[in-house]
Amino acid sequence: MTSTPALVVDNLRKTYGNGVEALKGISLTVQPGDFFALLGPNGAGKSTLIGILSSLVNSSGGDAEIFGVSVNKHRSEAMRLIGLVPQELNFNQFEKLFDICVNQAGFYGIPRKIAAERAEKYLKELRLWDKAQHQARMLSGGMKRRLMIARAMMNEPKLLILDEPTAGVDIEIRRSMWQFVSGINAAGTTVILTTHYLEEAESLCRNIAIIDHGTIIENTSMKRLLATLDVETFVLDVATMPDQLPTLPGVVLRRRDEHTLEAEMARSHDLNSLFSSLSAHGIMVTSMRNKTNRLEELFVRLVENGRQESGSNGQVATGKERAA
Amino acid sequence: MSNSATNLVALHTIARREIVRIMRIWTQTLIPPAITMTLYFVIFGKLVGSRIGVIEGGFTYIQYIVPGLVMMSIITNSYGNISSSFFGAKFSRAVEEMLVSPMPNWVILLGYVSGAVARGLVVGALVLLIALLFTSLHVAHPLITFLSVLLGATIFSLAGFVNAVFAKKFDDIALVPTFILTPLTYLGGVFYSVNMLGEPWQSISRVNPILYMVNAFRFGVLGISDVNIGVAFVVMLAFVVGLSIVALQLLKRGVGLRS
Numbered sequence: 001m002t003s004t005p006a007l008v009v010d011n012l013r014k015t016y017g018n019g020v021e022a023l024k025g026i027s028l029t030v031q032p033g034d035f036f037a038l039l040g041p042n043g044a045g046k047s048t049l050i051g052i053l054s055s056l057v058n059s060s061g062g063d064a065e066i067f068g069v070s071v072n073k074h075r076s077e078a079m080r081l082i083g084l085v086p087q088e089l090n091f092n093q094f095e096k097l098f099d100i101c102v103n104q105a106g107f108y109g110i111p112r113k114i115a116a117e118r119a120e121k122y123l124k125e126l127r128l129w130d131k132a133q134h135q136a137r138m139l140s141g142g143m144k145r146r147l148m149i150a151r152a153m154m155n156e157p158k159l160l161i162l163d164e165p166t167a168g169v170d171i172e173i174r175r176s177m178w179q180f181v182s183g184i185n186a187a188g189t190t191v192i193l194t195t196h197y198l199e200e201a202e203s204l205c206r207n208i209a210i211i212d213h214g215t216i217i218e219n220t221s222m223k224r225l226l227a228t229l230d231v232e233t234f235v236l237d238v239a240t241m242p243d244q245l246p247t248l249p250g251v252v253l254r255r256r257d258e259h260t261l262e263a264e265m266a267r268s269h270d271l272n273s274l275f276s277s278l279s280a281h282g283i284m285v286t287s288m289r290n291k292t293n294r295l296e297e298l299f300v301r302l303v304e305n306g307r308q309e310s311g312s313n314g315q316v317a318t319g320k321e322r323a324a
Numbered sequence: 325m326s327n328s329a330t331n332l333v334a335l336h337t338i339a340r341r342e343i344v345r346i347m348r349i350w351t352q353t354l355i356p357p358a359i360t361m362t363l364y365f366v367i368f369g370k371l372v373g374s375r376i377g378v379i380e381g382g383f384t385y386i387q388y389i390v391p392g393l394v395m396m397s398i399i400t401n402s403y404g405n406i407s408s409s410f411f412g413a414k415f416s417r418a419v420e421e422m423l424v425s426p427m428p429n430w431v432i433l434l435g436y437v438s439g440a441v442a443r444g445l446v447v448g449a450l451v452l453l454i455a456l457l458f459t460s461l462h463v464a465h466p467l468i469t470f471l472s473v474l475l476g477a478t479i480f481s482l483a484g485f486v487n488a489v490f491a492k493k494f495d496d497i498a499l500v501p502t503f504i505l506t507p508l509t510y511l512g513g514v515f516y517s518v519n520m521l522g523e524p525w526q527s528i529s530r531v532n533p534i535l536y537m538v539n540a541f542r543f544g545v546l547g548i549s550d551v552n553i554g555v556a557f558v559v560m561l562a563f564v565v566g567l568s569i570v571a572l573q574l575l576k577r578g579v580g581l582r583s
Binding site: 008016048051054055056057058064076077079082084086088089090091092094095099100103104106108109110111112150155219312 | 329334412417420425502578
């Protein structure tokens with residue numbers, strides 16, 4: 001027996017009143033328990049899609065089902081299954097953290113006693129309990145983001161949607177947020193994440209959709225997508241830099257500065273032979289790292305390809321079309 | 325939990341939050357109307373009123389204007405409460421907390437209206453207590469008094485809600501009270517009997533819905549009215565139904581709330 005998908009988006013369209021076509025009939029499926037990345041450049045249509053899923057935006061066509069419940073036909077039932085962490089702060093800054101969480105639970109019909117217990121649980125887990133009786137306006141930016149996660153958890157959703165939750169948050173808080181979200185995902189909650197920090201998406205998400213100009217241009221597993229990356233660029237810190245860079249087969253070497261080289265090579269090229277060749281030319285490598293995050297490299301390439309194809313034939317290619 | 329039980333919890337949550345807000349900023353929500361009305365009682369009731377003497381039905385001028393002033397404070401405060409609170413929620417985007425929840429639209433509307441009516445009733449009670457410092461009153465028809473207050477507060481809560489839905493900036497929620505609500509209130513028989521007016525002003529006055537609220541309340545307190553009390557309640561109920569339909573339609577279509 002197959003389980004009901006956490007999310008089925010079917011030919012979803014949105015044209016705003018000013019004529020902007022934000023979604024051009026997109027379809028995708030997210031399986032229950034998944035940690036799903038929804039990526040795309042600014043203005044691609046991600047927030048519109050999330051808006052429709054959370055009923056903040058009215059669709060112009062198509063439908064979405066959350067665990068089999070249609071957002072269009074059974075909005076209330078569908079909303080019971082969702083928790084939303086929006087991109088923009090959207091709480092009353094003059095309310096206390098505890099009240100924000102308890103009230104949110106109240107909107108879902110959760111009795112006050114249970115709501116108070118949950119508020120304590122999630123504010124503690126997100127390290128905000130000591131601020132529970134403070135007004136939200138007193139919080140730092142990172143704390144406000146965590147508050148929105150705690151608030152989204154009050155109805156203990158089966159599907160948690162995070163719309164750029166770590167924007168402008170320092171690395172330590174970001175990591176603690178991911179630890180929390182990974183934990184609830186491991187406990188069974190399906191998570192959909194949009195972010196511009198692609199290393200987050202790469203390390204956390206199992207499946208991915210890339211959206212641009214209102215169209216899905218890639219929808220696959222993270223593993224499969226990363227496997228399509230055929231060229232990688234490494235940054236090498238070197239102890240000694242020769243005057244003339246050697247020519248190595250299958251590797252393009254570029255000098256960055258007196259102690260740093262860039263080596264661009266096919267993924268199939270083995271690193272041992274690179275190190276041996278460099279060593280033979282008197283270049284000692286002291287450390288190395290990827291020039292860019294692998295997903296970032298693919299993301300940029302996919303979006304650029306999509307735009308070029310769109311420019312040439314007036315249509316953005318899907319992942320399937322490109323593969324064919 | 326059944327749907328009605330969860331809706332009841334949601335309704336209680338909004339109403340409670342609204343009442344907490346009213347109490348948190350009591351210096352803005354409760355004190356100013358009390359001060360304003362005290363000034364009305366002193367100036368129009370005592371100073372001017374003492375020269376007018378008995379106005380109608382054997383009542384002194386201050387006794388005559390008390391019901392009107394109480395109703396005036398109830399409707400302006402109900403209206404002001406809901407328009408500023410709901411628009412504030414829109415402005416801060418906190419309204420999204422409710423829009424993404426499973427709450428049906430009527431719960432959102434009823435929750436906000438409950439909060440606004442509560443403020444109207446508290447302010448009305450305060451003003452009435454202050455009035456008793458200046459004159460004596462006995463309530464002729466308690467049920468009519470209560471129902472007219474409730475309906476008056478509800479009508480203007482609903483009107484304030486509609487205003488807040490359409491408002492795009494804070495100025496927009498000040499326009500209606502300044503240019504519509506205040507003139508209608510002053511011309512709605514608060515300070516005089518419309519029977520004192522000649523035609524066409526008497527007929528024109530009868531188009532003003534506030535006339536019916538003020539007179540229904542005055543009938544409840546003093547037992548006198550410029551309008552038929554049955555007609556007054558029909559007019560008020562019609563406004564409640566009409567404005568509720570408008571407000572619910574706006575919520576359903578997401579006007580000013582959903583893109």
